[in-house]
Amino acid sequence: MKLNKSSLIKVITVAGVCLTVAFSGISVTPYNSNNTVHAASSTSASSVIATGKKFIGTPYVFGAKSGSTRAFDCSSFVQYVFKKNGISLPRSSRQQSKVGKYVSKSNLKAGDLIFSDTNRDGVINHVSIYMGSNKLLHTYKKGVGVTISTFKGSSWDKTYVTARRVLK
Numbered sequence: 001m002k003l004n005k006s007s008l009i010k011v012i013t014v015a016g017v018c019l020t021v022a023f024s025g026i027s028v029t030p031y032n033s034n035n036t037v038h039a040a041s042s043t044s045a046s047s048v049i050a051t052g053k054k055f056i057g058t059p060y061v062f063g064a065k066s067g068s069t070r071a072f073d074c075s076s077f078v079q080y081v082f083k084k085n086g087i088s089l090p091r092s093s094r095q096q097s098k099v100g101k102y103v104s105k106s107n108l109k110a111g112d113l114i115f116s117d118t119n120r121d122g123v124i125n126h127v128s129i130y131m132g133s134n135k136l137l138h139t140y141k142k143g144v145g146v147t148i149s150t151f152k153g154s155s156w157d158k159t160y161v162t163a164r165r166v167l168k
Helices: 005-024 045-053 074-083
Strands: 113-116 126-132 135-140 145-150 160-165
Touching (some): 045 074, 045 135
Antiparallel strands (some): 113 126, 126 135
């Protein structure tokens, strides 16, 4: 079979795109609009938390680039940590607050995501990972960066909006 130049270019382009997707490690179905999160069955809260703890002290930069580990904002940190554990989440805290399963404040478990409205304007603008034992793993404020904070009685507790469970 003889290919003309135009057909050959199309075949090479399609093959290149297929190889790029195959070797890029990109998840084709990271999350969908019906609030389900695709998680690896072996993912555990302790694994997520251990991954996050590796970044203690990493600087906070609002709007930090997704996938970068030089600096995080709250939602890029959560997105990165969960992705390293096989769970793809949307980029913003507002989007993240709509995936997974609702969990009440009284039923929080390690690995749950806690969402806050720190401006008290009715809009979610912060996400943190509940570690259990009244502790949060998150990043905020220039000069603080990735850190562990107390939850109960803190400003994170006082500005709490909701929590979601994305781990099985």
